[in-house]
Amino acid sequence: MTEQEHAHPRYILIFVILLLLTLAEVGYAFLDLPKLMLAVGLIIMAVWKAALVAMYYMHLRYEPRRMWILAVSPIPLAILLVLAVITEF
């Protein structure tokens, strides 16, 4: 199956999930919880949303495997960039 031949994902379903996650995020952000728990929960929801956009709207899910490798290649570099400097504090 080539990149053009895949079936269309359920774009509206993804949209509804993104919308619900956004509402959940806004609600969760104002709960009376420890700051660390709030931050971890919010980042999990944000990464989940970002992954949905990349996989379904950017069609990464239907790309060849080597495109996946290319797409995730900056993530370790990004983590390294932050960790390398954050240890200063």
Add this chain to the structure above:
Amino acid sequence: MSDAAVATMDRKPMPGMKVYNMKLGMWVFLLSEVMFFTSLIGSYIILRFAHPDHWTDPGIVLNVPLTALNTFFLICSSVTMVKAFAAIQQGDQKGLKNWLLATILIGAAFVGIQIIEYAALSSEGFLPMLDAYHAVGRGNPHEGPSLGGPLYGATFYAMTGFHGAHVSIGVLCLIFVYFRARSGAYTEESLAGVEVIGLYWHFVDLVWILLFTIVYLI
């Protein structure tokens, strides 16, 4: 060689990455953009760890409901963009033009709301160059004392400003694609331009999803 044959070749997967060159080029560009935004987000995290007193709790200074609405708009624009691509994949010229126009309008609305937000915040004194921000925010219970230091405003305007610039450039590119669509430049077999601008637009949406969480909610 017919136009259709040339167009088909335009999206022909190339050896190596097995995608056509324009798409590969856009992906490589977007990956460089990942590093660009990482430098901004990384700086933000480091500065916030180093100077936590410069920040306040979410919703006190920044207008979360308005920005949540803006986030909703940008997510909607991703749907309209992907619908435009799906339309031209089926040869639906009218659908392509309508969905592209919707994407342009929603994207412009996002930028407009961001400008309104900047105007409101700056009129309240939330600027990066001030020593401290004392204005009374939305439902702020801490009237009087400082509501954060200059790093709060500096990082806020840097991150959201660069993102807003990306959205603005995206809207301009979409307008270009829209006028090409009106002249019938895209067909079922020649839709690389729509797909590539779509990738850029979805990336801008993806970055905003992360920025909204990091800047406004945490």
